[in-house]
Amino acid sequence: xxxxxxxxxxxxxxxxxxxxxxxxxxxxxxxxxxxxxxxxxxxxxxxxxxxxxxxxxxxxxxxxxxxxxxxxxxxxxxxxxxxxxxxxxxxxxxxxxxxxxxxxxxxxxxxxxxxxxxxxxxxxxxxxxxxxxxxxxxxxxxxxxxxxxxxxxxxxxxxxxxxxxxxxxxxxxxxxxxxxxxxxxxxxxxxxxxxxxxxxxxxxxxxxxxxxxxxxxxxxxxxxxxxxxxxxxxxxxxxxxxxxxxxxxxxxxxxxxxxxxxxxxxxxxxxxxxxxxxxxxxxxxxxxxxxxxxxxxxxxxxxxxxxxxxxxxxxxxxxxxxxxxxxxxxxxxxxxxxxxxxxxxxxxxxxxxxxxxxxxxxxxxxxxxxxxxxxxxxxxxxxxxxxxxxxxxxxxxxxxxxxxxxxxxxxxxxxxxxxxxxxxxxxxxxxxxxxxxxxxxxxxxxxxxxxxxxxxxxxxxxxxxxxxxxxxxxxxxxxxxxxxxxxxxxxxxxxxxxxxxxxxxxxxxxxxxxxxxxxxxxxxxxxxxxxxxxxxxxxxxxxxxxxxxxxxxxxxxx
Numbered sequence: 066x067x068x069x070x071x072x073x074x075x076x077x078x079x080x081x082x083x084x085x086x087x088x089x090x091x092x093x094x095x096x097x098x099x100x101x102x103x104x105x106x107x108x109x110x111x112x113x114x115x116x117x118x119x120x121x122x123x124x125x126x127x128x129x130x131x132x133x134x135x136x137x138x139x140x141x142x143x144x145x146x147x148x149x150x151x152x153x154x155x156x157x158x159x160x161x162x163x164x165x166x167x168x169x170x171x172x173x174x175x176x177x178x179x180x181x182x183x184x185x186x187x188x189x190x191x192x193x194x195x196x197x198x199x200x201x202x203x204x205x206x207x208x209x210x211x212x213x214x215x216x217x218x219x220x221x222x223x224x225x226x227x228x229x230x231x232x233x234x235x236x237x238x239x240x241x242x243x244x245x246x247x248x249x250x251x252x253x254x255x256x257x258x259x260x261x262x263x264x265x266x267x268x269x270x271x272x273x274x275x276x277x278x279x280x281x282x283x284x285x286x287x288x289x290x291x292x293x294x295x296x297x298x299x300x301x302x303x304x305x306x307x308x309x310x311x312x313x314x315x316x317x318x319x320x321x322x323x324x325x326x327x328x329x330x331x332x333x334x335x336x337x338x339x340x341x342x343x344x345x346x347x348x349x350x351x352x353x354x355x356x357x358x359x360x361x362x363x364x365x366x367x368x369x370x371x372x373x374x375x376x377x378x379x380x381x382x383x384x385x386x387x388x389x390x391x392x393x394x395x396x397x398x399x400x401x402x403x404x405x406x407x408x409x410x411x412x413x414x415x416x417x418x419x420x421x422x423x424x425x426x427x428x429x430x431x432x433x434x435x436x437x438x439x440x441x442x443x444x445x446x447x448x449x450x451x452x453x454x455x456x457x458x459x460x461x462x463x464x465x466x467x468x469x470x471x472x473x474x475x476x477x478x479x480x481x482x483x484x485x486x487x488x489x490x491x492x493x494x495x496x497x498x499x500x501x502x503x504x505x506x507x508x509x510x511x512x513x514x515x516x517x518x519x520x521x522x523x524x525x526x527x528x529x530x531x532x533x534x535x536x537x538x539x540x541x542x543x544x545x546x547x548x549x550x551x552x553x554x555x556x557x558x559x560x561x562x563x564x565x566x567x568x569x570x571x572x573x574x575x576x577x578x579x580x581x582x583x584x585x586x587x588x589x590x591x592x593x594x595x596x597x598x599x600x601x602x603x604x605x606x607x608x609x610x611x612x613x614x615x616x617x618x619x620x621x622x623x
Contacts, residue, residue, distance in 0.1 A: 094178035095593060099185050100164025101489065106189055107156035108560070110148050113196070115556060117145035119549055126546035128534040135530045139213035142528060144195070146216030147236065150332065151243055152192035154470070157478055158339035159188070159250050162278045165485065166254060168584035169272045171263025171602065173594040176256040184249035191243025198235035212236035215528070217329070218299075220310035220321040225303055234303065237296050244293040251285035254278055263583075265602035270622075272582045272605070273356060276363050277342035280370040281335055287374060288331035295324035319384055326377035333469065334373040337437075338366065340477035341408060344430045347484050348412050350580045351427035352419030355618075358411045359605065365404035365411075372401045382450045383457065391450045398448035405441060409434065425499030429480030432507055436472030440465060443518075461521030467514050479506070479559065486566065487573030491589040494570060498562035502555050509551025516544040581606035 081089070090098060120141050124132045133141070163181065167174055175181045198211045212232040214222050223233050258279045262271070299321075301307035308314035310321045349356045356362060378386060378394045386394075412434060421427065443465040447453050456462060479502075486494050520538040521527075532538055576585040583600055584591070586608055604610055604618035 092182075094174075094182045096163050096167050096175045096178065096181060097489075097591060097595075099181055100160045100162075102185055103156045103160030103163060103188075106192070107153045107160060110152045110156075110192055111556070112560075114145050114148040114153055115553060117141045117148070119553065121145065122546040122549045124531070125529075125542050127543065128532050128539055130531055136213060138530045139215075140211040143212050143215050143236070147195060147212075147240070148192070149470070150216060150336075151240060152188070152195070154336045154474065155243075155247060156188060158281065158336060159185075159247070161339060161343070161478070161481060161485075162254050162281070163250070164489065165584060166257060166275055166278050167261070168587065168591060168595055169275050169582050170258060170261065170266050171583050171596065171600045172257060172261035173596060173599075175253050176261055177253050180249050181253050184246040184253065187246030187249070188243045191239045191241075191246065194235060194242065195239035198232050198239075201231070201235070217325055218321075219325075220299075220316075220318040221312060223299060223303075223321075224311060234300075237299055237303075241293055241296040241300075244289050244296070247285055247289050248293070251282040251289075254282040255286070258282075263596075263599045263602060269360075270602055270605050273345040273359070273362055273366075274342040274582075277338050277345065277366050280366050281338045281342075284331050284335050284338070284370055284373065288328045288335060291324050292328035295321060295328075298324075319381075322381055322384065323378070326380045327374075330377045330380065331373045334369060336474050337469065338369065340433065340474040341366065343477045343481035343484070344412060344433055346582065347426045347430050347480055348415050350484075350578050351422045351424060351430075352416045353422075354415055354419040355606065356411070357414035357417075358407075361407060362411055365407045368404040369401060372397060372404070376401060379448055379450075379453070382453045395448055395450055399445060402441060402445050409438060409441075424483075425494065425496055425503060426480040426484035428500065428503045429476050429483065432503070433473050433476040433480065436468060436476060436510070440468035440472055443468065456521060458526055459521040460517050460525045460527055463527050464514050464517035464521055467517070472510055472514065476506075476510075479503075482559075482563070484578070485584075486563070487577045488584055488587075488589050488591070490567050490570070491573055492566050492568075492570030493573050493577060494566045495562050498558055498565070502558040502562060505551055505558060506555030509548045509553075509555055512548025512551060513545050514548070516541045516548065576608070581609045583607055586611075 090102070093099060093102075118141075120133060121138065124130055124138055163175070166172075196211075200210070210232060212218075212228075212235060214228055214233055214236065218233070218236060221227060223237075258271070258275055268276075298307065298309045302309055302311060302316075308316040310316050310318055312318055345356060345362065375397045376394060378390065379398045382391055382394075423431070443461075447457060447462060447465060483494050483499055486492070520541045523537050523541075525532065525536075525538050573589045575587065575589050577589075578585070583602070586600065587595060600607065604622050606618045610617035610619060
């Protein structure tokens with residue numbers, strides 16, 4: 066049976082004048098359009114954050130460089146870190162979840178479509194507010210433009226005494242507003258998965274993408290709420306005479322660190338769990354095998370979600386916590402490597418013996434596996450308190466962090482772009498440009514972040530503006546900057562590929578990868594309400610059952 070004969074594929078896609086379609090995009094409550102808006106918004110800010118990173122790397126490519134002033138450098142690393150975490154990475158994972166979750170579970174939309182739209186516009190407004198600080202951040206005290214307190218904004222640096230003017234207020238309000246949007250989106254994803262699954266789609270038959278999105282949404286609610294509370298406390302400190310973080314008035318700067326990292330470390334899993342979800346869908350399809358150990362993969366994901374809420378203070382080994390507290394957070398941080406290792410084993414076991422097709426999505430997932438393993442191992446090293454005391458304040462930690470965020474999460478999401486682009490646009494991406502993007506970005510990534518480990522081990526501090534020559538850091542920093550150029554070229558090829566393929570790519574059809582989950586049963590792009598008739602599911606691979614009625618999965622699944 067072909068997907069063209071599946072009854073719920075019937076749809077009616079209407080073409081309308083350009084102005085009306087633009088109006089529809091702005092006022093839409095359709096989960097697919099909101100998913101696309103999230104992704105486009107994130108890609109625009111990815112370019113902005115990339116330019117900010119390039120400015121920092123040009124400054125550090127040689128000793129005693131004066132490409133930018135120290136204050137501009139501080140603003141660049143504040144804006145780069147804040148933008149990448151809150152306005153690139155999170156919108157990207159929300160965009161993927163918004164677009165795909167209802168399609169994968171056989172639903173016609175999200176549970177609360179209007180809340181979904183409201184959440185997106187809150188997130189978008191937060192990013193605009195943050196970057197408007199470049200124009201409107203100068204305050205009564207002439208304190209400059211964009212915030213310069215770092216993406217972590219440690220107290221008491223954010224107090225009025227040390228951050229006069231309004232630039233820090235823009236940072237605080239931008240994160241507060243986008244935080245409300247993130248919580249709204251998470252509630253929507255969670256409710257949709259629990260309440261709107263199609264007939265037969267039990268929790269045990271859900272695609273791993275849906276399971277991992279469910280875990281991610283729960284983590285967002287638990288982790289973003291404390292950060293939003295801390296932002297409000299900071300505003301009270303700055304404008305209403307509160308002293309939560311004012312050590313001279315009985316407050317504590319360490320309280321801010323606890324609030325921030327209660328959000329900050331689970332946030333890494335908020336971002337990496339959707340990357341796991343993407344990889345868990347792509348590897349089986351391009352290995353032509355079902356995922357190995359589905360129940361164990363689900364259990365490992367839930368386990369990661371729980372443990373991730375008990376590891377935050379490994380960012381605070383040097384603040385003077387008790388040995389017992391340090392010991393607890395060392396053990397909990399190391400424990401999270403166990404379920405994570407299980408997932409890596411299961412992905413490799415899925416590939417083992419499979420008929421692997423190294424198309425562009427699979428190439429990016431293969432890069433993800435290798436780089437996530439390296440990033441995870443350096444994470445285990447930093448989980449040891451004595452090691453962290455030595456290198457936690459150095460470029461070694463910066464290298465580890467980017468190995469996970471860029472080498473794992475961004476590589477997986479790039480794979481997801483190439484995998485689901487045909488479903489979203491109806492066109493295939495260029496394989497030639499896709500592979501050129503992969504190799505340019507892979508070379509640039511390893512030049513940048515492999516080399517970054519070495520000056521860290523040699524003692525180069527993080528957040529440094531410039532340095533003296535002759536310390537063994539010069540050549541490594543030059544290679545790091547050259548790597549950034551390769552990554553920039555790769556990103557340009559990626560954007561060019563998306564634009565060219567949207568207009569000139571080959572027609573994709575409904576199921577170009579011969580995949581197994583429900584989103585491939587609809588047209589490309591899907592109709593407004595996804596399914597003319599709700600599908601009925603009998604196994605974890607419903608399209609396999611339809612295509613192969615002689616050997617369906619439901620005969621073998623328990």
